[in-house]
Amino acid sequence: MQLQLRYAATGLVLLAPNALALLRFSCSQLVVERLDPLVNPGVTGSPHLHQIIGGNAFKASMDPSNLDIPSAATCTTCTFAEDFSNYWTAVLYFQARNGTFKRVPQKGNVGFEQSNGGMTIYYTPVISGQGKVTAFKPGFRMIVGDPNNRQSSNVPRQLTYTCLKSPMTRDGETPDFPKQPCPYGIMVNVRFPTCWDGKTLDPPDHASHVTYPSSGTFESNGPCPASHPVKIPQLFYEVIWDTTQFNNKADWPADGSQPFVWSFGDKSGYGNHGDYVFGWKGNALQTAMDTNCNINCPQLKSQSIQQGNQCSVKAVVDETIDGWLDELPGGMPVDK
Numbered sequence: 001m002q003l004q005l006r007y008a009a010t011g012l013v014l015l016a017p018n019a020l021a022l023l024r025f026s027c028s029q030l031v032v033e034r035l036d037p038l039v040n041p042g043v044t045g046s047p048h049l050h051q052i053i054g055g056n057a058f059k060a061s062m063d064p065s066n067l068d069i070p071s072a073a074t075c076t077t078c079t080f081a082e083d084f085s086n087y088w089t090a091v092l093y094f095q096a097r098n099g100t101f102k103r104v105p106q107k108g109n110v111g112f113e114q115s116n117g118g119m120t121i122y123y124t125p126v127i128s129g130q131g132k133v134t135a136f137k138p139g140f141r142m143i144v145g146d147p148n149n150r151q152s153s154n155v156p157r158q159l160t161y162t163c164l165k166s167p168m169t170r171d172g173e174t175p176d177f178p179k180q181p182c183p184y185g186i187m188v189n190v191r192f193p194t195c196w197d198g199k200t201l202d203p204p205d206h207a208s209h210v211t212y213p214s215s216g217t218f219e220s221n222g223p224c225p226a227s228h229p230v231k232i233p234q235l236f237y238e239v240i241w242d243t244t245q246f247n248n249k250a251d252w253p254a255d256g257s258q259p260f261v262w263s264f265g266d267k268s269g270y271g272n273h274g275d276y277v278f279g280w281k282g283n284a285l286q287t288a289m290d291t292n293c294n295i296n297c298p299q300l301k302s303q304s305i306q307q308g309n310q311c312s313v314k315a316v317v318d319e320t321i322d323g324w325l326d327e328l329p330g331g332m333p334v335d336k
């Protein structure tokens with residue numbers, strides 16, 4: 001299969017296998033619930049609902065000073081079996097004309113169709129450049145994007161939506177939700193910053209220790225700023241929301257606007273954000289980056305998608321998230 005690598009600013013670029021090294025793998029759903037160990041540590045019932053993938057050490061409190069994630073986890077939903085990291089985003093809902101909400105299901109990406117929802121994860125070392133990247137360290141966490149943002153101008157170009165016209169088309173990324181029905185669903189793209197300050201594992205805002213290149217882009221191998229001189233792999237999430245059951249425009253708002261809303265009440269899409277808790281075992285991620293593994297990585301332990309589907313954690317927040325709901329989980333208000 002030809003690898004499709006998408007450059008946010010330039011649209012679709014096709015590359016033959018081996019033109020570039022990167023890890024691309026599937027992680028199935030671990031749990032969908034209102035926990036957020038980064039922003040609301042220890043709180044059972046964070047303000048909004050998340051969909052979480054990765055290792056089963058995930059819980060409300062994940063204090064790195066007393067948690068060794070790869071030791072605490074006994075399984076992972078990812079096909080690289082040494083990856084016990086956790087990755088999460090908010091959850092997409094459809095709002096019907098009568099005001100009620102229904103959770104939009106997720107589906108596996110091209111090549112990962114058997115995955116029980118979840119995401120596709122990429123780790124890309126420096127593109128077409130010399131030099132190595134420094135893999136994340138135990139205790140490293142980060143968040144990109146801001147659920148409170150509703151301004152187009154504040155959205156980094158790395159956070160986008162793709163209206164999927166077919167399983168393989170990847171054109172036309174936008175910072176806001178697609179305005180027309182998408183025949184194959186909506187893909188959410190979350191590309192994290194690639195420059196690190198080299199010291200801080202997880203600052204209070206979970207974001208200021210990393211930044212995007214100071215000029216150019218990650219894709220053009222742009223330099224990191226002096227404040228954040230260490231190049232880290234580009235972590236990239238693709239999340240496919242299977243909106244197809246909601247594509248009848250007669251069910252869309254009478255004013256012609258689009259009907260999807262994030263679990264944090266955002267109808268614009270500009271609040272797109274992603275969260276990451278590093279949890280690879282030992283040196284596995286650094287080894288994969290140093291050996292320029294491309295998709296498959298014989299240096300890493302793998303498991304099947306079906307094995308990944310077997311790993312899950314039980315939701316501790318007892319609430320209904322499916323079926324037609326009168327309000328979003330947690331009573332999160334929707335933007336007017």
Ligand SMILES: *[C@@H]1O[C@H](CO)[C@@H](O)[C@H](O)[C@H]1NC(C)=O
Nearest residue numbers: 096097098099100101251324
């Ligand atoms: C609201 O609309 C949805 C979609 O049309 C429908 O399935 C549901 O039964 C409606 N709920 C009520 C209370 O009318």
